[in-house]
Amino acid sequence: MKGKVIFIGAGPGDPDLITVKGKKAIENADVIIYAGSLVNEEVLDCKKEECEVYNSAYLNLDEIINIIKEAVAEDKLVARVHTGDPSIYGAIGEQIRELKANNIEYEIIPGVSSLFGTASALETELTLPEISQTVIITRPEGRTPKPPLESISSLSKHHATMCIFLGVGMIDKLVEELLEGYEITTPVSVVQKATWNDQKIVEGTLADIADKVKSANITKTAMVVVGDVLKPGDFTPSKLYDANFKHEYR
Structure with missing residues (x-):
């Protein structure tokens, strides 16, 4: 070695x-x-x-x-x-x-990844049947440019679970772009320093998350998660453990 x-x-x-x-x-x-x-x-x-x-x-x-x-x-x-x-x-x-x-x-x-540390902090599954089977990992455009088709506003139209790195410092602009596709009632969670001793979690919707993030004084080192998987209510269970489902791997 x-x-x-x-x-x-x-x-x-x-x-x-x-x-x-x-x-x-x-x-x-x-x-x-x-x-x-x-x-x-x-x-x-x-x-x-x-x-x-x-x-x-x-x-x-x-x-x-x-x-x-x-x-x-x-x-x-x-x-x-x-x-x-x-x-x-x-x-x-x-x-x-x-x-x-x-x-x-x-x-x-x-x-x-901090993405999965965030999911564990939120005690959630990012892929729920009939709610979202896709996770979009992205970041907003800042000093590092992005291809036009990968803009937050464009990706928001998929209504998938979105996990956004490096975006909490521009939360107002981020919410504005997310509203191009998501409903204003869409749940949003922000986790700062996931899995650290001083981890901080802020939860809301696209209507109020920006104000809540500012009140919590979160400006960096945070993941923004957007999507209905955060507050799913009732949903159809996975087929994996269905009593009538025959599968070699369970």
């Missing part, structure tokens, strides 16, 4: 939610580069005493790659620790491109 980079999803916040494989990689790492503005530092408690640790919140891409190149040249194992699961808004694509250009070996260990 020497002379390579391992991207690790550290989970949504609770340090117990890192995978066993991810924890083992941190334990074996000679160098750790972690997203300090988001990752719970407790996940690094198992590191070796002599391990070098860098906070990527203070580094640009070139600086990160230079640290990796120097470490790999010395046959060291580098743990690149991201929050949640690194495949969703983890900015690993640009890092992987640089690693490939420099012929540096790497692997990816998935993690529990």
Whole structure:
């Protein structure tokens, strides 16, 4: 495991939610580069005493790659620790491109996304029969541009369950775009720092969620979930456990 980079999803916040494989990689790492503005530092408690640790919140891409190149040249194992699961808004694509250009070996260990930490905090299933069988994972357009067909207003017309990253700081605009498709009575939940000790949950509808979010002083590090799965009332059970359903896998 020497002379390579391992991207690790550290989970949504609770340090117990890192995978066993991810924890083992941190334990074996000679160098750790972690997203300090988001990752719970407790996940690094198992590191070796002599391990070098860098906070990527203070580094640009070139600086990160230079640290990796120097470490790999010395046959060291580098743990690149991201929050949640690194495949969703983890900015690993640009890092992987640089690693490939420099012929540096790497692997990816998935993690529990904040999306699923949010669902657990809300004690809900995101896919209920006849209510929603589709989950849209997206973010509003900010400094990072989006393809026109992926606008919030366009996606809202599907009436699916929508999980929105990085949008709570522009909650008024977000609600305005969501109302292009959803009814004003559609349930909305906002979870800040899901699975952390200071987790905060705000629930409402598109009619009042913006005011509730402002009253709770939630401006970042939060997931917005929209859809009828949040307040489903009565619904048809899944066929999976139907007494008359014959299936090889149950």
